Amino acid sequence: MLVTSPQPDRRLRVVDAAESFEARAAAAVARARAWLPPVDESVFDCYLGHVVEQVEPTSEADPVAILASLICFAGVHLGRDPHVRAGDDRHPLLVWPLIIGHTNDGKKGSSWSAAKRIIAEADLDFTTANIKSGLTSGEGLAQRFALADDADPDAPPRDLRLLAFENEWGGVMAKMKREGNSLAHILRAAWEGGDLSTLTVSARIAPESHVGILAHITPGEFRSKLSDADMAGGTYNRFLPLAVAWSKALPDSTGADPGLVLSLAAGLADRLDSGGRLGALEIAEDAREQWRELYLEFNTDTHHPKVSQFVSRALPYCKRIAGIHAALDGATAITARHLSAAAALVRYSIDSARAVFTNDQEAGKLLAWIAEAGPAGRTRDEIRVSYCHKHKDKAEEVKHLLAELIGTGRIALGKRPTASGKGRAPEIYTAVQVPRGG
Template identity: 60%
Template structure:
């Protein structure tokens, strides 16, 4: 069948249907590789925002959620904060969105979140959003009000966007880096102070540098959203990066495409405008809050969560280092939820949603750092067997094709998955109903797939 005007082949409807079915099946396989996410993470105001637009995007809902949390935390500004002991925590959340180049749809998730944010805070998104992190001096330069402090050469080191420096007196900076792998490369250069400056920025404090191109930035309020593939992260992150504390400032979030939407045009304008109007009011009111505390029930739940997130999880050292700030992240996210609810009292609902997201982040860290392609392939293969599961003999013969070396490696991986609770060991009755039942392993497809 050919096109009447161009003469080029046109796929038959049956071919198109088969291709679309294959695309949907690939989405299911990709999502089977993700950790399980507790729906409680969406039990917050921003969760209702995500629900309103999720049907219109191929981006992962958790990508939308955590991106909006990051945007909100920066927009709320320096006034709302929480205390953990003697430490004052600004409401800053730095998601590191980890997903494959194509099936991850990282950009689609950010585009949907950005559109909502533009509807809620257009001036902020135009004036305070940047990209192009290069050096600590360049980042610090963004927070000086001295018009002569940045030379033409220095401008190459500052986060870029037409319009230059932040508005005078505004200490809010939202940095979006769609290629975080490039930032990681720049941080490895000798003499680059970006890693150290980022550690100060997460604390919401002094970014002053003492290099040759010294900058004075006694106040900052910086949020960062980075995108990277799993392989890029594993290939580029160094043990010293994790041990030094740069990456435990980030909240790793694994994502993948959720649906197949050929010709999709995003959420209707009326929906986005309605969301924007309500979010704008919540952001403005929440930004006027000061120190946030707890309700009585919230305090009781936080004590339990503090024990959960403040203790070692028995993971490999690099994972433990990556997730070592799980407790303060839970507190910061819960406080953002409370501020958007226009209250200075963090309650159980805020903490429950935050804890579910942090648990997913911990699972994402394990996947990003320790699960190579073989692990994710094995998990997906087991999951697609459904409740029937896979026997160890089937894994050896059908998955490993009786290759001894591969079978030994897969046996080690399977033991780790069982210990981590990512697969379940059960029993399958014999076909005849007689004799001993066979041991099988099963895994659930995440999010109902």
């Protein structure tokens, strides 16, 4: 009789391999997201947030990036009629997200792919005619809105809507630095939704515009190409910086179900149609006290100098985003819920700017190392000896990074009781779990 040696269970090996992949994938995603600030889940407590919640399970993109892409699109598509006011200024519902993520694990392109599927189904004609790439000069942008010399005054209104999608914003930044390039100046006017006329040799009369910009860039490239003059000029406080990263590993995903995309697109198309007929959106009576609190919060400057300039338009941005949420709900006034969702996104933007202008790579390494310790955390002495290897310069840098990580809510500082219960309890640093959207 032939005796065979027992063979390992093949099914067990497959399960082990799957568990190994899941664990390694989860660790890779955690590392990619380590530099992100936490996000308040009320960011998604709006119509577009609910759309994102239905498509993000099948996308590796950051839900914040998908949401921002849809907000940018909606603000452009709604057109010039729905608007908000800040003092004497009329603000169109234009939002310019600057999606900031690393090259491989930022999944910036994936976020646009997820959003664009819904956008294209909602309005294919708009997608074809009004979404363009290739910003190069101020004159080129102004030309799109310029009036022809023989323009017929009785002609139907022109479509002034344009969504400029720039997935390589670093290249646009380089063009803006060229001598004589007027793009930065024209962009500042475009954010106001206003006159893009030029007085150059080839003068153009372009009295109206409605331009949204959706830009992608890596944190390193943005920092390296951004000069003090750029910040002082005011171009970048027109943008809404949002730090993003890989949200989950889905090697076998084929994206959202086509039927779901069609259903979501149909609902969005209806809301865009009705919202586009609205006019001025005021603050609802029951939201006035909340608006006053936000007015004080976003007018208070307690930021790093670069962060301060970057987010100096936080208050009007809060109102613009809330206006988009209200318009898509068919509301004639901005409610407390609309304000809460908008304020949460603006706060995340402020924290994103702070993360970009700190050493995010080193901060991510430090955070990941602390996270590896789990609930036990790391003591100050462990950080000094095991992470800094007793190097004074390194320890000083880490001291500032710890303060930054605590300030943005990514690390918590507590106490670890001694084994005997006596003596001074050492301070302990533990990582705060970053939720799905940030």
